[in-house]
Amino acid sequence: MRLAYFFPMAVLLAAALSPAHGDQAADGRDLFVRRCGGCHALDTTKAGPALRGVFGRNAASLSGFEYSDGLRKARVVWDAQTLDRWLTDPEAVVPDTDMAFRLARPDERAAIIAYLKQLSATQGQR
Numbered sequence: 620m621r622l623a624y625f626f627p628m629a630v631l632l633a634a635a636l637s638p639a640h641g642d643q644a645a646d647g648r649d650l651f652v653r654r655c656g657g658c659h660a661l662d663t664t665k666a667g668p669a670l671r672g673v674f675g676r677n678a679a680s681l682s683g684f685e686y687s688d689g690l691r692k693a694r695v696v697w698d699a700q701t702l703d704r705w706l707t708d709p710e711a712v713v714p715d716t717d718m719a720f721r722l723a724r725p726d727e728r729a730a731i732i733a734y735l736k737q738l739s740a741t742q743g744q745r
Contacts, residue, residue, distance in 0.1 A: 647734025650727050658720070661738065667718065673697050674732075674739035678713070689715030702732045 651659075651670075661671040668684040678695035679686035693713045695701055705712045706722040722728050 643730050643733040644737040645734075647730035647732070647737075650731050651734055654722060654727065655720075655731065670735060670738075672739050672742045674699075674702070674736045676739075687713075687715055687717040689713045690717075699732050699736065702735065703728050706731065 655670070658666040659668070659670050662669050664684050668681045668686070674697055676697050678693050678697060679690040690713050695705075695713065697705075701712065703725075705718075706728045708721055709716045709718040722731070
């Protein structure tokens with residue numbers, strides 16, 4: 620009986636500590652290219668602003684990009700929670716935004732956010 624309880628816990632612990640779990644940011648890089656790269660780049664402005672360093676940045680604060688009125692007026696700091704909400708439904712976070720893209724899958728959002736966070740953490744090391 621105790622073994623039946625221990626086995627599922629061991630499986631969950633092994634999954635949490637597995638190397639694949641640490642690859643979330645690497646998966647996020649690939650997803651960023653495929654899902655976000657049409658409108659965003661890391662270091663240049665495209666249809667959307669450059670996103671290197673976005674994690675921890677105030678919304679609409681990057682010079683050289685023409686943000687929507689709604690985003691300029693918003694008091695949003697991009698962190699894991701706000702980015703997740705934004706990627707789920709931008710209009711719910713900031714009405715009158717120009718971004719219409721939505722990313723329905725929570726695992727994809729989490730991976731992209733992990734990638735953007737990693738980039739922001741290493742930005743000063745480039």
